[in-house]
Amino acid sequence: MPESSRRKASGMAKILVDDRLWSQLEPLLPRPKRRRRRYPGRKPLDNRQVLTGILFVLKTGIPWEYLPTELGCGSGMTCWRRLHQWQRTGVWRTLHRVLLAQLQATDQLNWSRAIVDSSSIRALRGGKKRVRIRRIDGSWGASTTSLRMAAAFPWPSD
Numbered sequence: 729m730p731e732s733s734r735r736k737a738s739g740m741a742k743i744l745v746d747d748r749l750w751s752q753l754e755p756l757l758p759r760p761k762r763r764r765r766r767y768p769g770r771k772p773l774d775n776r777q778v779l780t781g782i783l784f785v786l787k788t789g790i791p792w793e794y795l796p797t798e799l800g801c802g803s804g805m806t807c808w809r810r811l812h813q814w815q816r817t818g819v820w821r822t823l824h825r826v827l828l829a830q831l832q833a834t835d836q837l838n839w840s841r842a843i844v845d846s847s848s849i850r851a852l853r854g855g856k857k858r859v860r861i862r863r864i865d866g867s868w869g870a871s872t873t874s875l876r877m878a879a880a881f882p883w884p885s886d
Contacts, residue, residue, distance in 0.1 A: 773806060781801025
């Protein structure tokens with residue numbers, strides 16, 4: 729289905745996964761599991777629909793349960809379950825590596841602007857040791873909200 733007719737059919741103003749990007753991503757995504765024949769019901773949603781729902785939630789920041797069904801992406805729980813499944817099987821790491829390799833091959837990456845996040849990089853030999861901070865005062869202050877303290881130190885009246 730061409731992109732413009734798919735946009736009209738789904739009611740979306742902007743396509744989040746265009747045909748060129750989808751042709752690169754589709755082989756990397758696992759096929760949804762087929763259900764047994766004795767359990768009639770809905771067929772699993774197409775990966776492209778689910779990916780569009782996931783990207784919509786991540787881009788807009790809305791809660792999963794508020795994902796509009798008018799987008800044709802299924803429910804928020806369906807998208808969340810598939811996101812979780814893909815995370816467990818390493819799909820996102822593979823997608824990230826493939827897309828970075830393609831951008832690198834076409835000289836579209838500027839590594840001089842890259843930032844290394846210390847939360848994802850292991851510090852060798854434990855990193856620098858923290859210096860212990862000495863306490864200034866060893867006792868706690870009196871509580872001003874305690875009833876005993878309020879009785880002991882009444883507020884001055886006007």
